[in-house]
Amino acid sequence: MTTNERVDLDERLRAAGYRVTGPRRAVWNALRAASGHVTAEQLTAQVTPSGQADQASVYRTLALFEQLGLARQSRLGDADAARWEVAHPDEHFHLVCANCGDIDHHVGSLVSRIRDHLEGDHRFEVRDVELVVTGICARCRDDEDTP
Amino acid sequence: MTTNERVDLDERLRAAGYRVTGPRRAVWNALRAASGHVTAEQLTAQVTPSGQADQASVYRTLALFEQLGLARQSRLGDADAARWEVAHPDEHFHLVCANCGDIDHHVGSLVSRIRDHLEGDHRFEVRDVELVVTGICARCRDDEDTP
DNA sequence: CTAAATGCAAACTCTTTGCAGATCC
DNA sequence: GGATCTGCAAAGAGTTTGCATTTAG
Numbered sequence A, B: 001m002t003t004n005e006r007v008d009l010d011e012r013l014r015a016a017g018y019r020v021t022g023p024r025r026a027v028w029n030a031l032r033a034a035s036g037h038v039t040a041e042q043l044t045a046q047v048t049p050s051g052q053a054d055q056a057s058v059y060r061t062l063a064l065f066e067q068l069g070l071a072r073q074s075r076l077g078d079a080d081a082a083r084w085e086v087a088h089p090d091e092h093f094h095l096v097c098a099n100c101g102d103i104d105h106h107v108g109s110l111v112s113r114i115r116d117h118l119e120g121d122h123r124f125e126v127r128d129v130e131l132v133v134t135g136i137c138a139r140c141r142d143d144e145d146t147p
Numbered sequence C: 001c002t003a004a005a006t007g008c009a010a011a012c013t014c015t016t017t018g019c020a021g022a023t024c025c
Numbered sequence D: 001g002g003a004t005c006t007g008c009a010a011a012g013a014g015t016t017t018g019c020a021t022t023t024a025g
Helices: A002-015 A022-033 A040-047 A055-067 A110-122 A138-145 B002-015 B022-033 B040-047 B055-067 B110-122 B138-145
Strands: A071-074 A083-086 A092-097 A103-107 A125-136 B071-074 B083-086 B092-097 B103-107 B125-136
Touching: A002 A022, A022 A040, A022 A055, A022 A083, A040 A055, A055 A071, A092 A110, A110 A125, A110 B110, A110 B125, A125 B110, B002 B022, B022 B040, B022 B055, B022 B083, B040 B055, B055 B071, B092 B110, B110 B125
Parallel strands: A092 A125, B092 B125
Antiparallel strands: A071 A083, A092 A103, A125 B125, B071 B083, B092 B103
């Protein structure tokens, strides 16, 4: 599976006329290994000690991945740093727990419903929907109920 | 109406134990005058030349307004700077046009439907919903169709 | 071999902070 | 009068960039 991922990246890069390099593989692997929603700083920490890629390369690589549709950037709520994740083809949105800080994906039909609503009634050509819900997750609610 | 707004701010500040000052009024007025979704920098530009408030005060004041529920901060898409608007009590979300840069409010039942969905099925206590849709607005689509 | 990519360090943007002096109540 | 707030300037995060060197194709 690791092999599959790597091959996929290589092909995508070559297909777009970019070179396959160590730093790019390293950032890609770190991004996949992360549970999603990592900052560039976290990826850098993961990748610089072993000398796989410099901080500047991490930023440059992430920008490239975004452009190629491989990664997705988002600023959840009022967070200071941008967060990165592997681009998912499926409709999803983010649930941010204000208590424990956990960020969950929530897959559902909501995003496509929003899409349909805007395309139909309002003639707005939707390119991207970013839905971030802040609140208290089920686990934290349970902890509060039974202290 | 300008009087009403000012009185409202004054009361809100006093009720929370804060002082009514020139800079706070100036930032509030600039925020109301703006069509929404202004950056702190834009507000500063509006307010510093006439010596009504310093940049640092703009930031401090906006943070205070947010805490009092008078203003709302959001980072639309991958924008670098945060954008501010007067807090609306009604359910709404943002439509960002990738072509002309226009940001529209869209008022509708979608946000409350998202809320209900999560509260009901998933026991997630919703505190805030931020929905940002990026795409091409109706006007820009028309311009492309009829060049 | 040559264009593209990297590392390093410095620059840049947005935002926050420390502190002396001004201001509201 | 005394705590709160402000302006100024400097510091702090996060991110980008210029340039010499390395590297993939």
